[in-house]
Amino acid sequence: MIPQRYANLLNIIYKNKSRRIMEIGTYNGAHATEMIEVSKIFYPAQTVEYFGFDMFESLTEEKLKQEFSKQPSTLIEVQELLNKTKINVHLYKGDTRNTLSQVKSSIGQVDFVLIDGGHSIETIRSDWNNVKDLMGQKTVVIFDDYYTNTEIEVEGVGCQTLIDSLNANDYEVQILEPMDSFAKEWGVLKINMVKVVKK
Ligand SMILES: C[S@@+](CC[C@H](N)C(=O)[O-])C[C@H]1O[C@@H](n2cnc3c(N)ncnc32)[C@H](O)[C@@H]1O
Structure with missing residues (x-):
């Protein structure tokens, strides 16, 4: 099911x-292309910017399991795909636990962020700690992988612990519909996205 x-x-x-x-977890660049094309409805291509973070070909089998992840395309493959959009594309290869803090000050405030990279609680927390520094009053941050109502608890992964701990005085949080459901050998994995903006 799609x-x-x-x-x-x-x-x-x-x-x-x-x-x-900005997208944490560029993967194969397909959703990046779609997001960029929507932005191009409003702006000339050369003024649209995309900042994509992924381990790309450096993702090991061990890290893939640890991050509950998917095997991405190579950086070169994604770069070639996104070059077709004719916008400003910036790709950063490496673990976002390192790369984000190294480059965030050179990026500055962004309008939209998808946090969808490593799915371990530690990596999501680290990504959020960096991304929140890039938020202005109008920035929208979307977290993927809010796991709800799983018949069997998904332990150690997903953003639900972090989202549920955000300070309601500082952030407005909205669990977005629709929810996707996937049959796993241990039960049904149910996933929502979550929207976070500053108050
Ligand atoms: C679920 S996929 C992203 C899907 C993509 N956002 C989309 O909408 O199609 C997760 C991606 O995060 C990357 N990833 C996993 N752990 C990471 C980490 N610690 N640092 C950087 N990238 C990571 C993986 O290589 C993979 O491409």
Whole structure:
């Protein structure tokens, strides 16, 4: 079944006219292309910016399991795909526990962020700690992988612990519909995206 929740990304970028887009977990660049094309409805291509982070070909089998992840394309493959959009593409290869803190000050404030890289609680927390420094009053941050109502607890992965601990005085949090469900050998994995903005 095709996941339905990704439509949220395009709807939010359209509604907010987001121009500076960041994605933690670029993967194969397919959703990046779609997000960029929506931004291009409002802006000339050369003014749209995409900042993509992934381990790309450096992702090991061990890290893939640890991060509950998927095997990405190579950096060169993604770069070639995204070059077709004619926008400004910036790709950063490596573990975001290192790369994000190294480059965030050179990126500055962004309009839209998808946090969808490593799915371990530690990596999601580290990604959030860096991304929150890039938020302005209008920045929208979308977390993927909020696991709800799993018949069997998914331990050590997902953003639910972090999201549920955010300070309600500082952030407005919205669990987004629709939810996607996937049958696993241990039960049903149910996934929502979550929208976070500053109050
Ligand atoms: C679920 S996929 C991302 C899907 C993509 N955002 C999309 O919408 O199609 C997760 C990606 O995060 C990357 N990743 C996993 N752990 C990472 C880490 N610690 N640092 C950087 N990238 C990581 C993986 O290589 C993989 O491409």
